[in-house]
Structures are given as structure tokens and as C-alpha cells.
Amino acid sequence: MSRSIDANIQKIIEASPIANWLGFSASRVGERNIYRLAFDEKHIGNPAIRALHGGAIATFLEFAAQCELVGNLDADASVKAINADINYLASSRAQAMEGSATITRLGRRIAFVEATGWQQSADRLVAKAAFRFRIGDG
Numbered sequence: 001m002s003r004s005i006d007a008n009i010q011k012i013i014e015a016s017p018i019a020n021w022l023g024f025s026a027s028r029v030g031e032r033n034i035y036r037l038a039f040d041e042k043h044i045g046n047p048a049i050r051a052l053h054g055g056a057i058a059t060f061l062e063f064a065a066q067c068e069l070v071g072n073l074d075a076d077a078s079v080k081a082i083n084a085d086i087n088y089l090a091s092s093r094a095q096a097m098e099g100s101a102t103i104t105r106l107g108r109r110i111a112f113v114e115a116t117g118w119q120q121s122a123d124r125l126v127a128k129a130a131f132r133f134r135i136g137d138g
Contacts, residue, residue, distance in 0.1 A: 005033065006071040013067065022060055026067060033071065035064035037097040037117070044094060052092040052126075057117060061086065061099060061129040065113040068101035069133055079111070082132045092126045093119055109135055 005026045013019045013026060023038025037043070037052075037060040045053030062081060069079050099117035106112075116128045 008073070008075050009033065009067045009071040011075075012070050016063070018059060018063060022056065022063065024060065024063055026064075032100055033068060035060070035067065035099045035101070037099070039094065039096045049091070050094040052094070052097065054086075054088060057088070057092060057097065057127050058084065058086045058129065060097060061101075061115040061117055061127060062131060064099045064117075065101045065115040065129070065131045066133070068115075069103060069106075069111050069113055069135075072103060072106065073135065077135060078137060079133045079135055082110075082134050084129060084131050086127060086129045088127050089125050095119055097126065098122070107135075111135055 005028050009026055013024060023040055025036045027034050043052050043056040045051055062084060066079055097117050097119050099115055101113055101115040104112045104114055111133045113131045113133060114128065117126050118124055119126055
């Protein structure tokens with residue numbers, strides 16, 4: 001059952017140029033947020049194999065992780081990625097990608113978030129990533 005997404009998440013999506021470029025959207029399914037990278041030809045990396053560009057996938061996963069974190073913080077909190085570790089597990093296709101993110105540790109100044117991305121089935125991951133975010137301006 002799909003429900004509306006958190007207002008903080010919707011606000012960051014609407015304000016982000018990268019979300020617009022990615023065709024990024026979010027929905028609430030059950031108890032988790034599902035993020036979506038819309039397919040567009042500009043997301044293709046190598047035209048010969050018709051796979052999504054690794055940078056587009058990494059950006060999608062980072063933005064999904066950031067949205068998940070923002071949805072669990074105060075509306076005025078700022079977050080900035082400190083580092084990222086992306087693992088590409090399978091070749092992508094020329095189609096939309098979905099993903100989810102999980103906060104694994106949330107402190108006052110640092111948060112750890114994991115994100116996964118898939119096409120067609122959540123059982124066949126295309127990529128997974130681990131991010132560390134700084135919370136606040138400090």
C-alpha cells in the first residue's frame with residue numbers, strides 16, 4: 001500500500017536540481033520509502049551496452065540516502081556527504097531504477113546510511129552503497 005512521502009523529503013526533492021536531472025521521486029510503501037530514478041537517455045553511460053552510467057547510479061543512491069536522513073531529522077537540519085563507498089553488483093539496463101535507504105547509525109553530528117538500487121526486482125541488486133553524512137553546519 002502506497003502512502004504519501006514525508007514533507008521534509010518532498011521539500012528537498014522539489015528544491016534539488018540534481019533530483020530534477022535524475023527524474024528522482026519517492027513514495028512510501030508499507031513502512032519504508034522507495035526512491036525512483038526515472039529512465040532517460042542522458043543516464044546511459046556506454047551506448048554500446050545500453051547500461052546506466054555508474055555516476056548516475058551513485059548520484060541516485062547518494063540522494064536517496066540523503067532524503068532518508070533528512071526525513072528523520074528536524075526540518076531545518078542540514079546534511080552533507082563526507083564519504084561514499086559504492087559497490088556495483090550487476091550490470092544495469094536502459095530502464096528505471098528503484099532503491100531504498102536505511103540509517104544504520106544516527107549521532108548528533110554524524111550519520112551512517114546504506115542504500116541499495118535495483119531494476120525489476122529488489123532481489124537482484126544492481127548496486128549498494130554506504131555513506132557517512134555530517135549533520136549541521138559544523
